[in-house]
Amino acid sequence: MSTVVLDNVTKVYPGGTLAVDQLSLRAEEGELLVLLGPSGCGKSTLLRMIAGLEEITAGDLYLHGRIANDLAPRDRDVAMVFQNGALYPHRTVRGNLAFPLEIAKADPSMTRDRVVELSRALHIDETLDRRPGTLSGGQRQRVAMGRAIVRQPSLFLMDEPLSNLDASMRTELRMEISSLVRALGVTTIYVTHDQVEALTLADRIAILNRGVLQDVGTPAQIYNDPATAFVAxxxxxxxxxxxxxxxxxxxxxxxxxxxxxxxxxxxxxxxxxxxxxxxxxxxxxxxxxxxxxxxxxxxxxxxxxxxxxxxxxxxxxxxxxxxxxxxxxxxAPEPTPKHPVNGHANGHANGNGNGHSAAARLRAMVRRLTGGETDHGPDDTPPAIxxxxxxxxxxxxxxxxxxxxxxxxxxxxxxxxxxxxxxxxxxxxxxxxxx
Ligand SMILES: Nc1ncnc2c1ncn2[C@@H]1O[C@H](COP(=O)(O)OP(=O)(O)O)[C@@H](O)[C@H]1O
Ligand SMILES: [Mg+2]
Structure with missing residues (x-):
């Protein structure tokens, strides 16, 4: 069973920005799926919809085979790490790592063992008694990752966790994330705008541009055999x-x-x-x-x-x-909005079938939210060469x-x-x- 299924998911923000456009995608059990694309293409929005931090405008999200559009974030068994993993400044590393287990009223001796074990895997066992303020950026991100993963969530979401680190630390932590999530076997969705990070980390890469899914495949598939000029x-x-x-x-x-x-x-x-x-x-x-x-x-x-x-x-x-x-x-031509602005869907690569009534409802909704148009442009005519x-x-x-x-x-x-x-x-x- 797929851990995550996105079925024709669209996100239109209240101001009218179409951030995610009829996107369908699955993350399989235990895989490391990387969402790749330029800044502003909708990666964080997609991740936040999976975490339950952002409402889904249209389409369906399934977690472990069950519809999850309206599930509260705490009921999703999902852990998330952001670019700046915020830590509790007055707690030690040990205290930060133990916190989610304490909240869950886990057995204290199990908590102690788990914290030590995880700190070794993340190479922060030397820092257990220090406060976050005394750590390097790389160490802080390791603690943030450890704290997210300590409760063994069924889904791990990471939003550009390495982008604030310097190049050598990025490479080092990239390799560790790769071995850690694979050792734990936790399904992971990892967001980045860095193609090297995506190619080196991913089991599969899903590449987005302007909220439109461009291609999904293994790194070798999408590098050697890209679906669109944008991906290439x-x-x-x-x-x-x-x-x-x-x-x-x-x-x-x-x-x-x-x-x-x-x-x-x-x-x-x-x-x-x-x-x-x-x-x-x-x-x-x-x-x-x-x-x-x-x-x-x-x-x-x-x-x-x-x-x-x-x-x-x-x-x-x-x-x-x-x-x-x-x-x-x-x-490379930009994608045009997939939703049927002028009464017909634009069948782009990986086009998703959409029923007419759903299309009409979506069209009406987008009109209502955007006052007529999306910010992608007035029509769905491809740019003329x-x-x-x-x-x-x-x-x-x-x-x-x-x-x-x-x-x-x-x-x-x-x-x-x-x-x-x-x-x-x-x-x-x-x-x-x-x-
Ligand atoms: N809370 C918000 N309200 C309105 N627009 C937003 C909000 N968050 C993001 N956006 C817009 O949605 C689009 C996608 O943003 P985002 O998902 O953050 O992209 P990425 O993570 O790929 O850089 C951008 O155009 C961004 O400006
Ligand atoms: Mg982002």
């Missing part, structure tokens, strides 16, 4: 190359991705060929990570781009090159440890066809990943 861009450590192309199928011989100044051909044997050919004559977005491009000498055949090397950048462990290829680059979304059209190329080019010279890069990602102009994958 958000998980790229360097800027993702997103290029506008027109699909052509000359005499049905092959598929051509026409970038204007450059063309790349894709054989009919490519597994994506059929899906792409459905877009013949139309624009699509082609995503290429900087390491999907390899500098090659003049004259080498195969799919490639050429251009002038505008500049090189030294990143310590690698060099990046910016290649002027004269191809229009685009930004070519209307202010173009960026500088340099291709970002990863060179590795050696700068094989000099600025100003002519460069040629091979395109690894198996690594290019193909999106509609709305940002959805043309060949949707299987999950």
């Amino acid at each position: 861009a958000f998980l790229s450590s360097q800027q993702l190359n997103l290029l506008s192309a027109t699909v052509r199928t000359p005499q049905n011989q092959y598929i051509m991705l026409d970038f204007g100044l450059h063309q790349i051909t894709m054989p009919w044997t490519d597994p994506r060929a059929y899906a792409v050919s459905q877009h013949t004559g139309r624009q699509i977005i082609v995503g290429i990570r900087s390491d999907g491009l390899t500098p090659i000498p003049e004259g080498v055949d195969g799919p490639h781009f050429t251009g002038r090397v505008r500049t090189l950048e030294y990143h310590g462990h690698e060099w990046l090159a910016y290649l002027e290829v004269g191809i229009p680059a685009v930004a 070519g209307s202010g979304t173009h960026r500088r059209s340099d291709l970002v190329v990863r060179l590795g440890g050696r700068p094989v080019w000099r600025a100003g010279e002519h460069g040629r890069v091979a395109v690894d066809l198996s690594r290019i990602m193909l999106f509609t102009t709305a940002g959805d994958r043309i060949d949707p990943p299987r999950r």
